[in-house]
Amino acid sequence: MKKVCRGNFDKADLEILLNPETKEERKLILQTAREIKEKYFSKKFFLYGFVNISTICKNNCSFCFYRKKNTKSIRYRKSKEEILKASKHLVREGVNLIDLTLGEDPYYDENFEELVDIVSSVSELDVPVMISPGVRDKSEIERLRDAGATWFALYQETHTSELYDRLRLNQSFKEREEARENAADVDMLVEDGILLGVGENKRDIANSILAMKNEPLAQVRCMPFVTHEGIPLQKQELAGDYALITALLRITNPRKLVPASLDIEGLKGIKGPIEAGANVITSIIPSNFNLAGVAQSEYGIENEERSPKNVRSFLRKRNLEHATTEELFNFCGSTEILF
Numbered sequence: 001m002k003k004v005c006r007g008n009f010d011k012a013d014l015e016i017l018l019n020p021e022t023k024e025e026r027k028l029i030l031q032t033a034r035e036i037k038e039k040y041f042s043k044k045f046f047l048y049g050f051v052n053i054s055t056i057c058k059n060n061c062s063f064c065f066y067r068k069k070n071t072k073s074i075r076y077r078k079s080k081e082e083i084l085k086a087s088k089h090l091v092r093e094g095v096n097l098i099d100l101t102l103g104e105d106p107y108y109d110e111n112f113e114e115l116v117d118i119v120s121s122v123s124e125l126d127v128p129v130m131i132s133p134g135v136r137d138k139s140e141i142e143r144l145r146d147a148g149a150t151w152f153a154l155y156q157e158t159h160t161s162e163l164y165d166r167l168r169l170n171q172s173f174k175e176r177e178e179a180r181e182n183a184a185d186v187d188m189l190v191e192d193g194i195l196l197g198v199g200e201n202k203r204d205i206a207n208s209i210l211a212m213k214n215e216p217l218a219q220v221r222c223m224p225f226v227t228h229e230g231i232p233l234q235k236q237e238l239a240g241d242y243a244l245i246t247a248l249l250r251i252t253n254p255r256k257l258v259p260a261s262l263d264i265e266g267l268k269g270i271k272g273p274i275e276a277g278a279n280v281i282t283s284i285i286p287s288n289f290n291l292a293g294v295a296q297s298e299y300g301i302e303n304e305e306r307s308p309k310n311v312r313s314f315l316r317k318r319n320l321e322h323a324t325t326e327e328l329f330n331f332c333g334s335t336e337i338l339f
């Protein structure tokens, strides 16, 4: 563990930590991660509002509810007015960032300037904007940045190319990596992430943790896979649980942002990663806007479990704090972010 905390580690060291022999060993890893989080971010959490602007996608990722071939999936493409209305509501309710997510919707290939215009309007709301537009070329990424997007999110899911080919069918491993590099090159803050329970082993996870450590990222995450109706992939045994891998991401990325996602099991699902060094709560979705999640398309949305108010109350009950948007802007401008 000391080697990993010092940043001087290899895959074999990570594999050992992915396999704690006793409950005490696991507890120590989580506690170390929590202490690192508190050292750099105190008891504060950034809250991310999530607006899924299009569930239409040309791809067929084997793990995804919104894959093109899934006839059971919810499909919509929100108008700019609908997106702005939901975003304004989230900002009024105190979220620190708006995360605009979409499938690789062919409409926006043809009408890319409309996406740029949406980003431009949302970025006038005085919170950082994250965009997850799928693989885009460098000039398109620059257009999104110029429109006001601070963050570019694009998950590799795994950094083992053979497993990647089974998950992101007919999509280039390299182009996905390059899109993140291009975003970092044009000074956007970049997020990568991995999926758990999709056929990976401990070596694959160690490989991903090391790869993400070496990428120019500002936010790193892991997410357990959720089984969906109508898709080919079935949940497989986890090679490491959500909290443990979150802890290892925190330990190996002390100053970066590490999310806990409401998209898995709502508030219940974020308890583990919060105890393991996460400092962001993502996938806050308002009710009454007919918005869908990603891993969980409906869970916790219309009953307000994922509302900003409910998340703030969850933090208060645990003596945790909601960070200010100014603190997030300061973080986004910090030069220490990549270390």
Ligand code: SF4
Residues within 6 Å of the ligand: 057, 058, 059, 060, 061, 064, 065, 066, 067, 068, 102, 103, 104, 134
């Ligand atoms: S993961 Fe993204 S790119 Fe893949 S099918 Fe789903 S929405 Fe499309």
